[in-house]
Each structure stands twice: as structure tokens, then as C-alpha cells.
Amino acid sequence: MWAFVKKEFLYIFRDYxxxxxxxxxxxxxxxxxxxxxxxxxxxxxxxxxxxxxxVVTREITQKLLSSHYFILxxxxxxxxxxxxxxxxGEIKEVVVFQNDFAKKIKTEGKAHIQLILDxxxxxxxxxxxxxxxGIINTYVFHNLLQGRKIPLHINVQNTMLYxxxxxxxxxxVPGIITVILMLISAMMTSIxxxxxxxxxxxxxxxxxxxxPAIIIIGKVIPYVVLSFINLVIILLLSQFVFGxxxxxxxxxxxxxxxxxxxxxxxxxxxxxxxxxxxxQAMMLSMFVLMLPTILLSGFIFPIENMPLALRLLSDIxxxxxxxxxxxxxxxxxxxxxxxxxxxxIILGMTIAFVVMSIKRFNIRLDE
Amino acid sequence: MNDSREKIIExxxxxxxxxxxxxxxxxxxxxYRGEIFGFLGANGAGKTTAMKIxxxxxxxxxxxxxxxxxDVNRHPEAVKKRIGYMSQFFSLYNDLTVKENFRFYxxxxxxxxxxxxxxxxxxxxxxxMQGYESMLLRNIPLGWKQKLAFSVASIHRPDIIxxxxxxxxxxxxxxxxFWEMIYEASENGTTVFVTTHYMDEAEYCERVSIMSEGEIxxxxxxxxxKDRYGVKNMxxxxxxxxxxxx
Amino acid sequence: xxxxxxxxxKEFIQIFRDKSMLPIIILIPVLQLLVLSYTATFxxxxxxxxxVDHDHSTDSRNLINKFSGSRxxxxxxxxxxxxxxxxxxxxxKTDQVxxxxxxxxxxxxxxxxxxxxxxxxxxxxxxxxxxxxxxxxIIQGFNENxxxxxxxxxxxxxxxxxxxxxxxxxxxxxxxxxxxxxxxLLITIIAMFLSSMNIVKEKELSTIEQLNVTPIxxxxxxxxxxxxxxxxxxxxxxxxxxLARFWFGIIIVGSPLLLLSVAAVYLVLVLALxxxxxxxxxxxxxxxxxxxxxxxxxxxxxxxxxxIESMPVWAQQLDKFNPLAYFVKINRMIxxxxxxxxxxxxxFFILAGYAAAMLTFSILKYRKTSx
Numbered sequence: 001m002w003a004f005v006k007k008e009f010l011y012i013f014r015d016y017x018x019x020x021x022x023x024x025x026x027x028x029x030x031x032x033x034x035x036x037x038x039x040x041x042x043x044x045x046x047x048x049x050x051x052x053x054x055v056v057t058r059e060i061t062q063k064l065l066s067s068h069y070f071i072l073x074x075x076x077x078x079x080x081x082x083x084x085x086x087x088x089g090e091i092k093e094v095v096v097f098q099n100d101f102a103k104k105i106k107t108e109g110k111a112h113i114q115l116i117l118d119x120x121x122x123x124x125x126x127x128x129x130x131x132x133x134g135i136i137n138t139y140v141f142h143n144l145l146q147g148r149k150i151p152l153h154i155n156v157q158n159t160m161l162y163x164x165x166x167x168x169x170x171x172x173v174p175g176i177i178t179v180i181l182m183l184i185s186a187m188m189t190s191i192x193x194x195x196x197x198x199x200x201x202x203x204x205x206x207x208x209x210x211x212p213a214i215i216i217i218g219k220v221i222p223y224v225v226l227s228f229i230n231l232v233i234i235l236l237l238s239q240f241v242f243g244x245x246x247x248x249x250x251x252x253x254x255x256x257x258x259x260x261x262x263x264x265x266x267x268x269x270x271x272x273x274x275x276x277x278x279x280q281a282m283m284l285s286m287f288v289l290m291l292p293t294i295l296l297s298g299f300i301f302p303i304e305n306m307p308l309a310l311r312l313l314s315d316i317x318x319x320x321x322x323x324x325x326x327x328x329x330x331x332x333x334x335x336x337x338x339x340x341x342x343x344x345i346i347l348g349m350t351i352a353f354v355v356m357s358i359k360r361f362n363i364r365l366d367e
Numbered sequence: 368m369n370d371s372r373e374k375i376i377e378x379x380x381x382x383x384x385x386x387x388x389x390x391x392x393x394x395x396x397x398x399y400r401g402e403i404f405g406f407l408g409a410n411g412a413g414k415t416t417a418m419k420i421x422x423x424x425x426x427x428x429x430x431x432x433x434x435x436x437x438d439v440n441r442h443p444e445a446v447k448k449r450i451g452y453m454s455q456f457f458s459l460y461n462d463l464t465v466k467e468n469f470r471f472y473x474x475x476x477x478x479x480x481x482x483x484x485x486x487x488x489x490x491x492x493x494x495x496m497q498g499y500e501s502m503l504l505r506n507i508p509l510g511w512k513q514k515l516a517f518s519v520a521s522i523h524r525p526d527i528i529x530x531x532x533x534x535x536x537x538x539x540x541x542x543x544x545f546w547e548m549i550y551e552a553s554e555n556g557t558t559v560f561v562t563t564h565y566m567d568e569a570e571y572c573e574r575v576s577i578m579s580e581g582e583i584x585x586x587x588x589x590x591x592x593k594d595r596y597g598v599k600n601m602x603x604x605x606x607x608x609x610x611x612x613x
Numbered sequence: 614x615x616x617x618x619x620x621x622x623k624e625f626i627q628i629f630r631d632k633s634m635l636p637i638i639i640l641i642p643v644l645q646l647l648v649l650s651y652t653a654t655f656x657x658x659x660x661x662x663x664x665v666d667h668d669h670s671t672d673s674r675n676l677i678n679k680f681s682g683s684r685x686x687x688x689x690x691x692x693x694x695x696x697x698x699x700x701x702x703x704x705x706k707t708d709q710v711x712x713x714x715x716x717x718x719x720x721x722x723x724x725x726x727x728x729x730x731x732x733x734x735x736x737x738x739x740x741x742x743x744x745x746x747x748x749x750x751i752i753q754g755f756n757e758n759x760x761x762x763x764x765x766x767x768x769x770x771x772x773x774x775x776x777x778x779x780x781x782x783x784x785x786x787x788x789x790x791x792x793x794x795x796x797x798l799l800i801t802i803i804a805m806f807l808s809s810m811n812i813v814k815e816k817e818l819s820t821i822e823q824l825n826v827t828p829i830x831x832x833x834x835x836x837x838x839x840x841x842x843x844x845x846x847x848x849x850x851x852x853x854x855x856l857a858r859f860w861f862g863i864i865i866v867g868s869p870l871l872l873l874s875v876a877a878v879y880l881v882l883v884l885a886l887x888x889x890x891x892x893x894x895x896x897x898x899x900x901x902x903x904x905x906x907x908x909x910x911x912x913x914x915x916x917x918x919x920x921i922e923s924m925p926v927w928a929q930q931l932d933k934f935n936p937l938a939y940f941v942k943i944n945r946m947i948x949x950x951x952x953x954x955x956x957x958x959x960x961f962f963i964l965a966g967y968a969a970a971m972l973t974f975s976i977l978k979y980r981k982t983s984x
Contacts, residue, residue: 021902036928039739039919088956105772119779120949123655129777130746153726154756166738295652332703422826452826456819474619475827
């Protein structure tokens with residue numbers, strides 16, 4: 001048994017290209033998500049069309065630019081300049097002040113601002129619209145209505161639970177952990193087992209007096225170890241570089257991860273019984289496993305907003321349930337009482353995959 | 368004694384190193400036009416390395432190699448029009464039919480459409496494989512595949528054909544037929560440069576060289592070598608040389 | 614040149630004879646487009662809301678009605694204590710909790726101000742800030758209403774009113790935005806994987822050796838290898854555009870021909886990258902992993918899912934080497950805003966130069982001889 005495990009380890013470590021990818025991939029991904037990629041909107045380029053150029057319009061422009069949301073790209077002189085600027089993708093928003101702005105406020109008590117947004121990206125347009133209106137509103141209350149008492153005011157206290165600073169990395173770390181564990185366990189095991197089949201070395205092992213189950217376990221153990229090392233690296237990184245806490249019980253987190261790992265491994269073994277060549281195993285893992293896990297597990301995109309068919313499909317993605325568990329333990333700091341259902345689902349999937357693999361494996365031996 | 372014949376391969380002081388490992392140590396030999404030249408040696412003796420250099424697949428560390436009058440080191444592409452090559456790994460396309468394989472390689476060697484058809488028919492007739500043109504290579508038994516590979520390697524009427532262990536894993540009858548093809552090619556003036564493990568095949572060669580540890584230990588007609596070592600067959604010659612090494 | 618014809622013929626026969634290839638090159642891109650377009654959305658709708666109403670007055674009920682009437686909200690009901698409501702967030706049953714203080718109505722009238730608390734599950738930070746903003750704007754609207762009704766004399770209206778125009782996509786349809794980007798993703802994946810795996814496959818089956826002893830010119834060989842994948846990717850793009858038009862109903866504002874011409878140049882770059890990967894690797898497994906690794910980074914940083922402007926400067930600098938970033942941008946400009954060549958001239962020339970450089974580099978790197 002030990003000899004098998006050792007052989008597998010040697011084999012894995014010798015292929016340095018694969019090693020680099022196995023350990024480099026999670027590192028690069030977590031760094032990207034932690035430092036570079038965010039779905040917040042910052043530094044949006046805007047243009048201002050201001051024919052008044054009076055105190056009020058200058059102050060409002062100043063207020064907009066002093067937030068980190070906006071960068072002034074240019075002042076426009078006429079409406080005609082808006083369309084080409086949008087088309088070249090140089091700006092996302094134009095703030096248009098009415099002529100004689102300050103004067104109108106004084107004489108008529110009202111002036112008008114029009115926001116024109118490049119809504120080809122609706123998400124950004126929506127958020128920029130909200131930001132701009134918010135800043136103008138604040139200006140109105142603090143500067144223009146200063147001194148005037150507002151009757152019947154409702155204060156809103158905003159509380160952000162679990163992630164006060166609204167860091168993107170909190171959202172992505174659970175997903176990265178899930179994808180990495182799945183990649184290494186399911187994809188790598190299925191490919192190695194099929195490789196032995198393809199090279200005919202599996203038969204040599206099967207005629208040896210060692211039991212098939214032991215052979216499979218021996219092949220799988222190195223990947224359990226690798227996945228665990230990877231998991232620990234990701235957890236340490238997210239804690240010490242990005243300040244993502246583990247609010248719940250760390251041993252429980254590791255135990256749940258172990259369960260998910262075993263599930264992925266059994267899935268990998270199942271895939272290996274279903275495919276004849278490495279290429280098939282790769283394609284199966286890639287398109288049946290990886291892509292759906294990334295897209296339908298709530299890793300990047302929230303599941304609630306998907307069409308019903310895809311939401312139902314997401315229920316059979318083991319990753320979805322595991323991501324819920326990780327978020328519960330790490331961010332919400334709650335105990336098993338809150339996710340025993342999810343745990344049971346993964347456990348059930350594990351048992352189902354193991355039973356199916358054993359069945360398929362025995363059929364193959366009988367053939 | 369053979370100096371009257373035209374030299375088609377001239378190798379002088381060929382050295383090939385991979386790092387510190389010397390795979391070919393100062394090889395010098397000639398091959399004559401129309402000859403069947405056996406290139407023998409144990410696994411790892413450096414045969415395939417030397418053969419790859421002769422075909423322009425790999426560059427020598429030092430030394431000169433002339434094939435069909437062309438300096439391989441300087442003009443590797445010019446040599447390739449003049450030679451055919453069949454590697455020890457079966458390397459026709461399994462997912463193409465017999466005819467498609469012929470057509471592809473014929474096209475690659477720059478034959479015209481008519482000529483390709485003509486050559487394809489010629490080889491299929493010779494191999495008694497009429498009616499199999501549209502069969503996928505995948506579904507054809509190994510022995511036939513090897514004969515097809517030899518035909519494809521000579522579709523463009525090369526001056527020299529290099530065969531790297533062409534009969535590995537093939538049954539004795541097919542091996543015999545394969546050697547008949549080699550003889551026929553040789554009679555038509557094609558030089559055949561062949562590596563093999565089978566010592567009985569070495570007997571069929573006009574001259575053989577025996578390599579060991581990157582050096583040529585013996586070179587000559589099979590009869591001469593047997594006389595020199597005072598043994599009855601090439602197998603014993605081979606064992607003698609291998610034993611001396613140890 | 615005649616040789617290329619034979620190579621092309623052989624490649625096409627091999628591609629179409631392989632039964633697993635057809636689904637890969639046709640079915641998977643189509644599925645990808647359909648599934649991704651529906652999944653890849655950061656849109657927020659149906660925010661689940663639980664209310665803890667300590668007041669139970671007319672005003673507090675009116676406020677709750679405002680929320681339950683909003684198209685952004687799905688009102689789940691009341692909890693009797695904040696503790697229970699927070700439990701609901703912890704259990705993932707709700708996204709947001711609105712807490713109305715005791716004597717909310719009384720305080721509002723007698724003291725002139727009252728408080729509510731909005732508690733949001735912020736694990737998804739950007740969604741949370743949007744959800745909070747929706748809540749605040751509903752409460753502000755309610756507030757203004759109250760002023761109008763209860764204290765009409767004090768109401769003067771705000772001195773500045775702001776209106777918004779949403780150009781190019783007035784319904785703020787997210788799919789319209791995603792489809793052009795996903796089209797780029799899909800032809801990139803196809804071109805990259807096919808080209809990087811194909812030459813490695815010949816290496817693994819050792820058929821490449823047989824080719825290397827032929828007088829085939831390496832330019833002919835590479836052209837013969839890349840042209841079929843270029844054609845397949847272009848066909849995929851056309852299928853994708855048809856789906857965009859007739860399934861998703863997206864009107865292509867700019868010129869489809871311009872789009873295809875840019876794609877033609879872009880694909881050369883992607884194929885050259887694939888060729889480069891294949892020259893670095895020995896097995897299909899390695900080629901697949903490296904392609905996957907490179908693609909994931911390219912895709913995540915391409916601006917396809919998240920805005921490029923929001924990334925730090927160093928990341929934006931790195932994006933100058935990201936082919937996807939250029940084409941995602943150009944494609945959206947053409948399809949959604951009707952950009953003409955002059956609008957993205959600079960990006961196009963960078964892309965073309967990049968393609969030429971990468972192709973030259975990969976060709977130089979590919980060798981017929983080893984060792």
C-alpha cells in the first residue's frame with residue numbers, strides 16, 4: 001500500500017509543469033480576486049456639459065470628482081459631442097447642467113440636471129446613476145438647504161453584516177476553494193486512473209495480489225494530501241493577506257472540506273470508469289464538472305437571479321452546497337445547526353458516487 | 368574493394384552529445400547506392416540518434432554528414448526530398464483511410480494528382496490490397512499497416528529509405544513479405560538503411576554495422592563478420608561484441 | 614502553395630471524422646452562449662426582505678407596503694425580534710432586514726425625526742451596497758411623501774431635480790451587454806484549445822516525426838494547421854451572432870462586416886498563442902492545463918464580467934497584453950453602440966501588431982529539428 005502511494009507521489013512531483021499549475025493556479029486566482037478584480041465601480045470617466053459655469057455647478061462638479069467614483073475626462077461644449085465620446089468608449093456618463101443654473105435656482109426655485117449614461121453596460125450605468133444622484137442629494141441638503149429645518153426626517157442606519165468593508169475577496173474565496181478542491185481531486189484522479197488504463201499498467205496492477213480497492217485508495221491518497229495543502233495555503237493567504245476571518249470553528253471547516261474532497265474523489269473515480277482515454281476524462285471533467293461548478297454554484301454570479309431551469313440545475317452541483325457551508329463557517333461563524341442539510345446532501349452524493357463507481361468497476365472486471 | 372560504387376551516405380567523425388552524455392562517439396562510415404545496410408545494436412546503443420541525424424531530424428554536435436550528395440547539417444530540408452523514413456512508432460494517420468494517407472503524403476512530397484493516383488494503385492496492387500482503399504487505417508491489422516507505411520515512405524521514389532525497426536511486433540510471415548519489399552526496392556536502385564533487433568534479419572543485409580555504447584564496434588558483410596569472430600550466425604557475432612563490452 | 618491544399622484537406626477530414634469534435638466545435642459554444650448569458654449577471658432583483666416592526670402603526674405599515682410594492686423586493690414577512698431576523702440572515706433565508714423602532718410614528722410627528730435600521734447580508738459586497746442603496750432610496754421616497762401629506766406648508770420641493778437618460782439600452786437589459794462579450798469568450802476558448810492541442814496530438818502520436826522528414830515547409834505546415842481552426846472559429850462567431858440576433862433579440866447597431874474583420878485579425882493572435890503553447894508542451898494534458906491557466910487569467914481580467922476601470926493601475930497596465938480585453942471592448946462598441954473603425958483605430962492597430970508579433974515568434978519557435 002505504502003509503495004503505491006510513494007510511487008504516485010513521485011509521479012506527480014516529477015511532472016513539474018502540472019505541479020506549477022496545481023499550486024500556481026490558486027495563488028494567481030486568489031491574488032487576482034484579492035487585488036485586481038472587483039465588481040465595485042471606481043474611477044469611472046465622466047464628462048460635464050456646463051454652459052453656466054457658476055458657483056453651484058462648479059461646487060457640484062467638485063463634489064462629484066472628490067468622491068473616488070468619478071474621474072473628469074473632459075468638459076464638453078455641446079450635445080453633439082456626447083455621442084462620439086460614448087461611441088469611442090471614453091466616458092460612461094455625462095452630467096448636463098441647465099443653462100443659467102444658479103440664477104434659475106434663485107429666481108424659480110428649481111434648476112435641472114440631466115444625467116446621460118452609457119447603458120450598454122447596464123450594471124455600471126445603474127450604479128453610476130445612483131452614486132451621482134446620491135452625491136447631488138447630499139449637496140442639496142448640506143449646502144443649499146443648510147439652515148432650513150427639514151420636518152419629519154427619517155434617519156436610516158445602515159448595517160453591513162459579516163463584511164463591513166464590502167471586500168470582494170470575501171465573496172470569491174469560498175468559490176476558489178471549491179473549484180480548486182474539485183479540480184485537483186476529481187479532474188486529476190480521473191485522469192491518472194485513466195492514464196493507467198490507457199497505458200495498460202492498470203491490468204498489471206489488477207492481476208497482482210493487491211485488492212482493487214487498495215489500488216484505487218493508493219492512487220487517491222496523494223491527491224487528498226495535495227488538496228489539503230492547497231486548502232491550507234488558500235486559507236492562510238485569505239486570512240493574512242486579505243483579512244478574511246474564520247469566524248466559526250476551523251476543525252469543522254477542515255472536516256467539511258474533507259467530506260467535500262471525498263465526494264470529489266469519488267466523482268473522479270466515477271468519471272474514470274466512464275471514460276476510455278485521458279482526453280475523454282479531461283473533456284468530461286472540464287465540461288461536466290468545472291464549467292458548471294464555476295457558473296452555477298454561486299461562485300461569481302448569484303444563483304437567485306437565474307432562470308428557474310438553471311436554478312434547478314444548480315441544485316445538483318455539489319459545489320453550490322459546499323460554498324454555502326464555507327460561507328456559513330468562515331463569514332457567518334455559525335455552527336452545524338445552520339447547514340446540516342447541506343452537509344447531508346454532500347454526504348448523500350458521496351455515497352451515491354461510491355456505490356455507482358463500485359458497480360461500474362465490478363462490471364468492468366467481469367467483462 | 369567497393370570503391371567503384373557511388374557513395375550515397377558519407378558520415379565522418381559524427382558526435383552527438385546530450386549534456387554530458389555522448390550518444391554517438393565519432394562515427395565514421397559510408398553507405399553505397401543500392402545497398403541494404405543493416406544498422407544494428409542493443410537498445411540504447413545510439414542507433415536511433417544517429418539515424419535521426421542522417422534524416423535531418425536532429426542536429427549533430429560535430430562531424431560531417433552527407434546524404435545523397437547533400438550536407439545534411441547545412442541543408443536539412445534539401446535532403447528530405449531525397450529520402451523516405453519509417454519510424455519505429457507507427458506514424459500514419461489512424462483516422463484517415465488508406466487512400467487519404469497516400470494522397471496526403473504524396474501531396475506533401477509535391478507529386479501531381481495523377482502521379483499520386485498512379486502510385487497508390489501501384490502499391491495497392493503490389494500489397495494485394497485492392498478494395499481496401501477506403502478503409503480507415505485504424506481497422507487494418509498491424510502487419511499490413513507496416514507494409515503500407517513502407518509504401519508511403521517510398522511514394523516519392525526516394526534515393527534512400529530509412530527504416531527504424533520496421534518489423535517490431537510483426538508475425539514471421541509478414542516479416543518475410545516485408546523483406547521481399549525491401550529487396551525489391553533495392554533491386555530498383557533504392558538504398559535501404561535499416562535498424563533491427565532481429566539477428567536473422569541482419570543476415571539478409573548486404574553489409575551491417577554493429578553499435579554499442581555509441582560506437583561502431585564492427586562493420587562489414589555478414590559473412591566477413593562471422594568469419595572474423597569464428598561463429599556460425601549473426602546472433603553469435605552480436606553476443607560476442609556485447610560480451611566484450613561487458 | 615499546392616502542399617497547403619493537401620494539409621488543409623487532411624486536417625478537415627480528421628476534424629470532421631472525429632465524432633467527439635463536432636459537438637465540441639458546434640454544440641458547446643452554443644450551450645455556452647445560452648447558459649452563460651443567463652447566468653452571468655450581477656443584476657439585483659427580488660431582494661428578500663424581513664421586517665421587524667416594533668411600532669405597528671399606520672406609518673410603519675405604509676413604509677412596509679412601499680417595500681413590498683417595489684419591483685426590486687420580495688417581502689417575506691415579519692419577525693417578532695431582531696434576533697430572529699438576524700437568524701434568518703445567518704440561515705440564508707433573507708438578504709435584508711428592516712428594523713422599525715418603537716414609537717416610530719409618534720417620534721416622527723412630535724420630535725420631527727425617527728429612525729429605521731437596514732441590515733444587509735454583505736458577504737457579496739457589491740450586491741450589498743446596491744441593496745442598501747435601494748432600501749435608502751425607498752425610505753427617502755416614503756419620507757418625501759410623508760412631508761407632502763402631513764406638512765404640506767413646509768414642502769418646497771428640492772431646488773435641484775435630476776433626471777436620467779439611459780442610452781443604448783434603455784431597459785437596462787443585462788443580457789444585451791453580456792452576449793457580445795461572451796461571443797468573444799467562446800471563439801477564444803475554441804481557437805485556443807483546438808490549436809494548442811492539435812500539434813501536441815501529432816507529437817503524442819509521433820506522427821509529427823513522419824512529417825518532419827518530409828520536405829514540407831514549416832510555414833506551410835503551420836498555415837495548414839491554423840487555417841481550419843480559424844475557419845471553425847469564424848463559423849462559430851457567425852452562429853453566435855445569429856443567436857444573438859434571433860434568440861436574444863439583440864440588434865447589432867454597428868456593421869457586422871467590420872466586426873468579422875476585427876475578429877479575423879484577433880483570431881490570428883489567439884491561434885498563434887495556441888501554437889506557442891503547443892511548442893512548449895509534450896502531452897495533451899499539459900497543453901490543456903496551460904491553456905486553461907492562461908485563459909482563466911485572460912478572461913477574469915478582460916473586463917467581460919467586471920469593469921476594467923475599477924482595477925488598480927498595475928492590473929490595467931497588465932491588461933495591455935490581454936488580447937481578450939481589446940476584443941471584448943471593441944466587440945461591445947460595435948454591437949451595442951455602432952462604433953466605426955475610427956472609434957477604435959488605436960486598439961485595433963495594437964491588436965494587429967500583437968498578432969503579427971506573436972505569430973512570428975511562434976513560427977520561429979516551432980522547429981522541425983530537435984536537440
